[in-house]
Amino acid sequence: MSHAPVDEKAVGAGPSDAGAGESASPGAGAALLEVQDLRVHFPVRRGLLQRQVGAVRAVDGVSFTVPRGATLGLVGESGCGKSTTGRAILRLVEPTSGRVRLDGVELTTLGARALRRERRQMQMIFQDPYASLNPRMTVLDIIAEPLRTHGLVRSREQTATEVAKLMEMVGLAPAYMRRYPHEFSGGQRQRVGIARAIALRPKLVVADEPVSALDVSIQAQILNLLEDLQRELGLTYLFVAHDLAAVRHLSTEIAVMYLGRVVERSETEALFAQPLHPYTQALLSAIPVPDPTVERQRRRLVLMGEVPSPLAPPAGCHFHTRCPHRMEQCSTEVPEFTERTPGRWVACHLQAPPPMPEAEA
Template identity: 65%
Template sequence: MSEPEVLVGVRGLAVHFPTRSGLLGRTTGAIKAVDGISFDIRRGETLGMVGESGCGKTTAGRAILQLIRPTAGSVTLEDVDLVRQPPADIRRARRRMQMVFQDPYASLNPQMRVGEIIARPLRVHGVARTRADERRMVVELMEKVGLDPAWRERYPHEFSGGQRQRIGIARALATKPAFIVCDEPISALDVSIQAQIVNLLEALREELGLTYLFIAHDLGMVRHISTRVAVMYLGKMMELTASEELYENPLHPYTKALLSAIPIPDPVLERARRRILLEGDLPSPAHPPAGCRFSTRCPLATERCRQEEPAFREAAEGHWVACHLV
């Protein structure tokens, strides 16, 4: 069988935020939030992206959608390089790419009724030709995400967190996108609601042929929803492979440490397994360590790790890793 088509291609993506000091605000350095990452997202798959807070996951997702303009690198969507497109063309491309935000409380306008929130992208992008079409599409979108269309005259504060996230998903679906970035869409929700939202996203992917970049820090949930998983640390990509392969055969020491922190429901296995505790704090992205970014906390680091940055290479078929020790 042939490889699935690449929908999104990322090459050398970097996002650096300048730091300034003094009365004149001179640029004195840069916070390297994302520092040269490359990967593909295949049509119809869910690529999970995991890592500690501050590792650059959300910044990478926003840069792919051009909500933040990258400092360097390229992002192609359906073979069109978004980085080199003028603003007018980027606006047209937004019909094909959308985002589900992390906070369902802050991402909805509290002064707008739910029907208006979902209808806004239909109007902005000219998807609905008439008001009747717009109302019909809003009803269809609400039904698709499991909301009663009779609630479209209500305001966001009248809904629970899970219902608000469903509204955000309906809004993202309004333009019939091919690609959606889900930026920790379940982290602000109760545990009992998280599985419902993940199951909804999975059902929509299968029904509509969607492609997701699913950003999260819950590795257990990422295993459930993702086709492949990318592990980030301090702006760099450490490992990328198929979901089951990552959980069964992790290669990078950082990935192993993350996986060792996932609770196991069997108390006997939980007591028997060895946890990998990382020492020290996460270095500042304004002053990342030389060599491997993980070398300051890695229990296996050598002098080469501290001086030479490892290449992100294919250690086995479809299994990419950035580590001198693999």
């Protein structure tokens, strides 16, 4: 199926020459991405001698797998470590410890040259389409840069042809390839970023809040474009976001992060139907309901206090300082990340799901 170039209000679609993408359900098929006990600690230094006085534990022991062709949504409040997790997987930020495997290749031990070769298999879509594109480069040069870096184009004619195909895939007119980023709208710039990310036909794409900087009217179009490209190219996504509605639309599974740790992971609809962790329940209760009658009657779970500092996280369960169901052991014992039911993992001392807030009369 091919699509003519469209303007800002159109939804992009995949190429006509791409093979059918692989589908995968949670836990089905071989894992393309395996993350084991990943940690990213940023040293804090003070004084004239710049002595280390501590470390910000941005990512503190994260583990998960993503099946080939699936989408794992990584959600949580701002500052929980989800974006740092995505960057550490691609080694845009160096991990402090842990292991990351992509299609069986250990990424954390690769040297610079080997890592550069492996980058063909993993790419990133950045959050800010204004800051992620070089304003001094044309769209042609921006999209062609990875192709040139990896020696996949040999002439100007070949480069222009490949860039034109990529622009059509994301719903942009190839006639605009010699324009600069400031001549495009925000949604169009994000399409340029997506075209750059898929130029090398990667296996894994880390999408770091790709719609949060866009108008609401454009967000659904970008999400539909990502869904189309996944189906056509067989992409595997790690979708980082704080918008649970967007995550629900695109994700096969969801992992919820709080203060550097994954506290719950589940198949998407099961998580929305019955969250097992109190923090997940609070996140879901904050999603507005489009029905005014239901919205007025429902009761939201409002967390008290602020998120603790990752420089000095609380002992035991990191969430216990804000949890409405905390027990004595929560402040001293770290809950194990265990599988409560098939495919549903949670790190919580509660033995049963927390009761849902009752609707107001």
